[in-house]
Amino acid sequence: MSVFIVETDKAGLQKFYEEIIGKFETYAPVEKFDKYDYKKVSNLSECNPDSPIETTMSLKPLFFPKTAKIMKFQEDSSGTTLSETDEDPLAGSRVILGVKHCDARGLQVLDQVYNWDYIDTDYQKRRINTVIVSTRCDKAGNQCFCTSLDYDVENSDAHDVRIVNGLDGKIYIQGVTEKGEKLIKSSSIQQPASDGAKDELSKHYKAFDASFRLKMNYTEVNAKLQKLFDSPEFETVSSNCISCNTCAFICPTCHCFKISDEKIKDTGVRYKSYDSCNNGYFTLMAGGHNPRPVKYRRWRQRSLHKFVYYKERFGMNLCVGCGHCAISCPVNISIFDVVNQVSKIMQ
Amino acid sequence: MCKVDKIIDETPDVRTYRLIMNDPARMETFKWMPGQFVEFSLLGHGECTFCISSSSTRPGYFDCSIKRAGVVTADIHSQLEEGMDVGIRGPYGNWFPTEEIKGKNLLFVGGGIGLAPLRSLIQYCIDNRKDYKDFTILYGARTSADMCYKEEIEEWKKNPSLKVILTIDKPEETWKENVGVVPKILEEVVKPAVENTKVITCGPPIMIKYTLVSLDKLGFAPKDVITTLEMKMQCGLGKCGRCNIGSTYVCKDGPVFTYEQLKSLPDEF
Numbered sequence: 001m002s003v004f005i006v007e008t009d010k011a012g013l014q015k016f017y018e019e020i021i022g023k024f025e026t027y028a029p030v031e032k033f034d035k036y037d038y039k040k041v042s043n044l045s046e047c048n049p050d051s052p053i054e055t056t057m058s059l060k061p062l063f064f065p066k067t068a069k070i071m072k073f074q075e076d077s078s079g080t081t082l083s084e085t086d087e088d089p090l091a092g093s094r095v096i097l098g099v100k101h102c103d104a105r106g107l108q109v110l111d112q113v114y115n116w117d118y119i120d121t122d123y124q125k126r127r128i129n130t131v132i133v134s135t136r137c138d139k140a141g142n143q144c145f146c147t148s149l150d151y152d153v154e155n156s157d158a159h160d161v162r163i164v165n166g167l168d169g170k171i172y173i174q175g176v177t178e179k180g181e182k183l184i185k186s187s188s189i190q191q192p193a194s195d196g197a198k199d200e201l202s203k204h205y206k207a208f209d210a211s212f213r214l215k216m217n218y219t220e221v222n223a224k225l226q227k228l229f230d231s232p233e234f235e236t237v238s239s240n241c242i243s244c245n246t247c248a249f250i251c252p253t254c255h256c257f258k259i260s261d262e263k264i265k266d267t268g269v270r271y272k273s274y275d276s277c278n279n280g281y282f283t284l285m286a287g288g289h290n291p292r293p294v295k296y297r298r299w300r301q302r303s304l305h306k307f308v309y310y311k312e313r314f315g316m317n318l319c320v321g322c323g324h325c326a327i328s329c330p331v332n333i334s335i336f337d338v339v340n341q342v343s344k345i346m347q
Numbered sequence: 348m349c350k351v352d353k354i355i356d357e358t359p360d361v362r363t364y365r366l367i368m369n370d371p372a373r374m375e376t377f378k379w380m381p382g383q384f385v386e387f388s389l390l391g392h393g394e395c396t397f398c399i400s401s402s403s404t405r406p407g408y409f410d411c412s413i414k415r416a417g418v419v420t421a422d423i424h425s426q427l428e429e430g431m432d433v434g435i436r437g438p439y440g441n442w443f444p445t446e447e448i449k450g451k452n453l454l455f456v457g458g459g460i461g462l463a464p465l466r467s468l469i470q471y472c473i474d475n476r477k478d479y480k481d482f483t484i485l486y487g488a489r490t491s492a493d494m495c496y497k498e499e500i501e502e503w504k505k506n507p508s509l510k511v512i513l514t515i516d517k518p519e520e521t522w523k524e525n526v527g528v529v530p531k532i533l534e535e536v537v538k539p540a541v542e543n544t545k546v547i548t549c550g551p552p553i554m555i556k557y558t559l560v561s562l563d564k565l566g567f568a569p570k571d572v573i574t575t576l577e578m579k580m581q582c583g584l585g586k587c588g589r590c591n592i593g594s595t596y597v598c599k600d601g602p603v604f605t606y607e608q609l610k611s612l613p614d615e616f
């Protein structure tokens with residue numbers, strides 16, 4: 001990891017952002033009705049990269065679109081011809097500002113499934129061509145629990161550039177990856193950080209870590225859940241769920257999709273779009289057999305996939321503790337509560 | 348893309364589609380192992396998972412035997428004709444352990460459309476007959492009309508190095524073979540020797556369930572019983588998250604599993 005750090009003040013940071021927006025295709029959190037979402041911006045006044053409020057939707061759609069055309073086809077008397085869609089999986093480079101580190105971690109987690117065996121080249125292209133600038137939160141949100149999980153939030157390398165609002169009033173801009181270091185070096189903010197910078201960063205982290213309402217013992221929860229497949233608690237915790245799938249769509253790491261065709265006369269398109277294991281028909285097979293016909297089995301899959309299976313398969317927890325799902329769930333189900341409540345029944 | 352070369356009516360609801368790739372060079376290099384599957388597209392209607400029911404020891408074409416089961420398969424049956432194009436991705440998944448079963452007695456237990464993946468392996472083993480010892484095929488269907496590959500089964504019966512046992516669920520006037528469900532015939536008629544034998548089975552879930560019980564009773568070790576699983580699939584590439592059982596991706600780690608492996612998975616299939 002690079003330890004390249006520069007320091008600046010509020011005005012300098014604004015300038016840093018403005019220069020980026022001027023030079024690159026840039027995305028940043030944009031407010032609408034008190035909520036934030038990543039949008040393409042051409043001016044700093046349109047967005048708020050330092051918003052303390054997390055975006056409603058995660059970064060995911062910028063890498064894995066909600067609906068993507070993956071193929072076109074055309075029929076005529078000689079047969080069927082396939083062709084690529086005109087959708088551009090991002091040719092040039094872009095920068096995303098105002099990312100929360102949990103969201104950036106989400107991409108690191110997604111990389112595991114996209115890059116094993118068959119490689120999703122569209123996703124990979126978007127990853128390679130994107131520079132992620134994250135701002136470390138000063139204070140945890142009500143539903144956040146990122147510091148309780150299996151990754152080192154303080155030294156996270158999921159983003160390329162990290163911005164920290166030091167308790168000393170200075171703003172530190174750290175290049176975490178080579179890409180990030182390059183971005184900083186191409187800007188006019190060049191004041192190398194003073195010797196005390198590292199201490200300031202860890203002081204800031206300590207204060208941040210102390211602000212969490214939610215904490216859990218991940219190792220214990222993970223170990224217990226491995227043995228709790230048959231727990232009756234899954235029924236209790238999922239009983240309010242209305243299977244609306246919101247939690248999966250906005251989650252930074254949920255990645256289930258479905259493939260469907262649409263055809264008008266001789267021309268058609270194949271789509272890949274978000275799906276969710278909370279759907280009753282997600283595993284419904286022709287002939288009527290469904291391994292997960294009832295809600296608690298689907299919630300069990302959701303919880304265990306996130307906290308056990310993915311970890312076992314790819315070495316990372318499939319939940320980054322961002323709390324997006326708990327904030328948006330219409331019936332206030334929180335995955336934090338679910339896994340805690342289920343694992344609590346075991347001594 | 349592939350052309351449908353020939354359509355064979357197997358039963359009232361199963362048809363075999365013989366496919367040839369439009370690009371002869373690709374057909375030449377298209378190799379698969381018994382048990383592997385393809386993603387089969389009737390474009391504009393959708394994509395489905397089917398195993399390849401023929402063996403690559405018989406090159407130049409491959410077969411998919413398709414049962415009318417839902418939306419896309421119904422469209423395939425009603426709209427796909429000889430000479431038309433279909434999209435094929437694959438082959439995907441693992442395959443029957445053709446090496447590991449060398450030198451063993453083989454017992455195939457199939458039910459209904461479940462004979463499709465077994466047929467690929469049976470053809471493969473017939474074409475490499477010297478590698479395998481005694482060869483028994485037990486195949487059951489609800490009625491005689493529901494039996495797939497009737498002509499091929501007749502050929503198997505004529506082959507002195509194969510033992511073929513057929514059964515249907517209920518008696519029929521002209522039926523001269525066994526009557527009774529597969530597990531019962533397995534225990535009462537086939538009475539297979541356990542020594543040096545591998546069992547390969549595929550069929551409807553209920554048949555598999557009771558066949559596994561019978562095999563257990565007969566003394567077969569779970570590691571000697573091989574089956575192929577059916578889970579809902581879409582991508583076949585370990586991405587879409589549909590086919591998981593625990594941390595296992597059926598599309599990548601399967602669909603072929605031993606009974607021993609199945610026992611270690613969460614009970615969710």
Ligand SMILES: Cc1cc2nc3c(=O)[nH]c(=O)nc-3n(C[C@H](O)[C@H](O)[C@H](O)COP(=O)(O)OP(=O)(O)OC[C@H]3O[C@@H](n4cnc5c(N)ncnc54)[C@H](O)[C@@H]3O)c2cc1C
Pocket residue numbers: 284285286287384393394395396397398399400411412413414415416417418419420421460463464576577578579580581602
């Ligand atoms: C490894 C494997 C091998 C198979 N081999 C054969 C075979 O040789 N012959 C045969 O007739 N059938 C086979 N099947 C089952 C076959 O895939 C389904 O019957 C078929 O997908 C049903 O599609 P549908 O559109 O008619 O059904 P619908 O219920 O309308 O399904 C809609 C979509 O869901 C998916 N789907 C539904 N049921 C299944 C299922 N059981 N398995 C996988 N995906 C499903 C498909 O993508 C399908 O397009 C196999 C399944 C698997 C997993």
Ligand code: SF4
Pocket residue numbers: 240241242243244245246247248278328329330331332333
């Ligand atoms: S958002 Fe809430 S109600 Fe909707 S599927 Fe998720 S848990 Fe269920």
Ligand code: SF4
Pocket residue numbers: 247250251252253254306318319320321322323324325326335
């Ligand atoms: S499950 Fe909820 S808390 Fe965990 S990563 Fe997804 S949206 Fe965030």
Ligand code: FES
Pocket residue numbers: 579580581582583584585586587588589590591596597598599
């Ligand atoms: S079929 Fe998509 S992950 Fe297995």
